[in-house]
Amino acid sequence: xxxxxxxxxxxxxxxxxxxxxxxxxxxxxxxxxxxxxxxxxxxxxxxxxxxxxxxxxxxxxxxxxxxxxxxxxxxxxxxxxxxxxxxxxxxxxxxxxxxxxxxxxxxxxxxxxxxxxxxxxxxxxxxxxxxxxxxxxxxxxxxxxxxxxxxxxxxxxxxxxxxxxxxxxxxxxxxxxxxxxxxxxxxxxxxxxx
Amino acid sequence: xxxxxxxxxxxxxxxxxxxxxxxxxxxxxxxxxxxxxxxxxxxxxxxxxxxxxxxxxxxxxxxxxxxxxxxxxxxxxxxxxxxxxxxxxxxxxxxxxxxxxxxxxxxxxxxxxxxxxxxx
Numbered sequence: 001x002x003x004x005x006x007x008x009x010x011x012x013x014x015x016x017x018x019x020x021x022x023x024x025x026x027x028x029x030x031x032x033x034x035x036x037x038x039x040x041x042x043x044x045x046x047x048x049x050x051x052x053x054x055x056x057x058x059x060x061x062x063x064x065x066x067x068x069x070x071x072x073x074x075x076x077x078x079x080x081x082x083x084x085x086x087x088x089x090x091x092x093x094x095x096x097x098x099x100x101x102x103x104x105x106x107x108x109x110x111x112x113x114x115x116x117x118x119x120x121x122x123x124x125x126x127x128x129x130x131x132x133x134x135x136x137x138x139x140x141x142x143x144x145x146x147x148x149x150x151x152x153x154x155x156x157x158x159x160x161x162x163x164x165x166x167x168x169x170x171x172x173x174x175x176x177x178x179x180x181x182x183x184x185x186x187x188x189x190x191x192x193x194x
Numbered sequence: 195x196x197x198x199x200x201x202x203x204x205x206x207x208x209x210x211x212x213x214x215x216x217x218x219x220x221x222x223x224x225x226x227x228x229x230x231x232x233x234x235x236x237x238x239x240x241x242x243x244x245x246x247x248x249x250x251x252x253x254x255x256x257x258x259x260x261x262x263x264x265x266x267x268x269x270x271x272x273x274x275x276x277x278x279x280x281x282x283x284x285x286x287x288x289x290x291x292x293x294x295x296x297x298x299x300x301x302x303x304x305x306x307x308x309x310x311x312x313x314x
Contacts, residue, residue, distance in 0.1 A: 111253075112276055115268055117299045134251040135276070146300050148253070154233045156252045177232070180266045181301060184232045 103171030104185060105193050106139035106147065108161050114138060114146050127165030137161040139172065139185075147176070147183040157187055169193040220291030221258060221267075221305070222313055225281045228253035228266065244285035254278035254285075256292060256305060267296070267305040277307055289313040 097104075109119055110130060119140065122130070127137060137158040139147045149157035149172065164170045171193035176185045225244060226237025229252055237257055239247070248254045255278075256267040269277040269292065284290045293309040 111268070112270075112274070114300050115270060115276075115302055115304045116274065131251055134249060134279070136251055136253055140300075144300065146302060148228070148232070150229075150232065154229070156229055158251055179232060180264055181303065182228075182232075182266060183301075 097176070099172065099174055099176055099185060100188070101173075103173050103189075103191070103193065104139070104141055104147065104176070105169055105171055106141045107169055108137055108165050108167075109140050109146075111136040111138050114140065121168075122165045124162070124166040127162040131159050131162045137165075139170070141183075145183050147172075147185045150184060150186045152186065152188055154186065160187070160190065164190055164192065167192040167194050218293050218308075220293045220309070220311065220313070221256075221296075222289055222291050223256050223258035223267070224289055225285040225287070226255055226257045226266075228255050231255075231257070231264075231266070239285055241282065241286040244282035245279070248278040248282040252278075254281045256281060256290075265303060267303045269305045269307050269310075272306060272308060277310075280307075280310060284310060284312060287312045287314050 107119075108122055108127065110122065112135060113119055122137075131137060135158075136156070137149075139149055139161065141147060149161055151157045151160055152174075161170075169192075171191050172185055172187045173189040174185050174187040176183065178184070224238065227235075227239045227244065227247055228237070229247070230239065231237035237255070244254055253268070256269045258265050258267065269281055271277045271280065272294075281290075289312075291311050291313040292305060292307050293311075294305055294307040297304050297306070
């Protein structure tokens with residue numbers, strides 16, 4: 001706001017400078033300057049209101065927008081970019097299922113891919129290489145939910161997942177929890193589910 | 195008359211420039227270890243630990259809010275790479291500010307960081 005005020009002052013000074021060049025129409029210029037300053041202020045006010053309305057429009061659009069992503073052609077809920085001023089809505093809490101007896105059937109994917117809304121099939125060498133590079137592997141359930149896999153000792157399970165990346169699908173037995181909008185599974189057992 | 199039009203044009207350019215150059219407000223939060231958060235901790239870690247975890251491919255995240263209302267953001271650099279290692283450098287700070295864009299993909303809060311700075 002301060003910057004805008006400074007710009008405004010400079011602008012008014014500039015206009016006065018111009019008006020000095022033609023002293024005969026000084027009065028007329030003062031009137032024009034006043035009108036321009038007022039219109040500038042109105043412009044600012046309208047700009048702020050426009051921003052607010054654009055924000056609410058974006059929020060509405062966010063809840064509605066869906067687009068096709070990935071090679072499998074699944075419909076993923078991908079929301080468009082927005083500034084911080086428009087906070088991302090809370091994730092809908094999924095139905096918590098017990099995966100201690102029936103395994104969670106899922107695909108191993110790269111977190112970076114999930115974040116970009118793209119999914120590619122990983123091979124075991126590729127997965128091992130990515131993990132070595134410090135990339136994170138997560139799993140994607142059949143319903144599209146992303147799960148962060150942790151080992152029994154509560155360490156991050158990305159390394160462990162890489163060993164199963166040759167499989168199209170894997171099954172994970174373990175306790176799940178939904179916290180901070182994220183699905184977590186503490187894997188007790190991982191097996192191929194092709 | 196020409197002078198008035200020139201002035202009006204100048205006003206338009208000047209004001210649109212000032213409106214567009216208005217800086218984005220940084221999002222305030224702190225650097226955390228997801229591993230610690232999912233096991234019941236606050237996620238707060240020191241810089242050395244954060245760097246070590248990031249190097250080993252553990253998720254270092256950006257957290258806003260407190261307690262159960264805390265929100266986790268996975269921060270990415272503008273080139274699309276995960277910014278965990280970059281975030282780890284700020285783990286010693288109580289609060290950091292990130293300027294960038296937020297989007298939600300597959301239930302994950304993604305933050306494309308343009309600028310990360312200390313807010314202590």
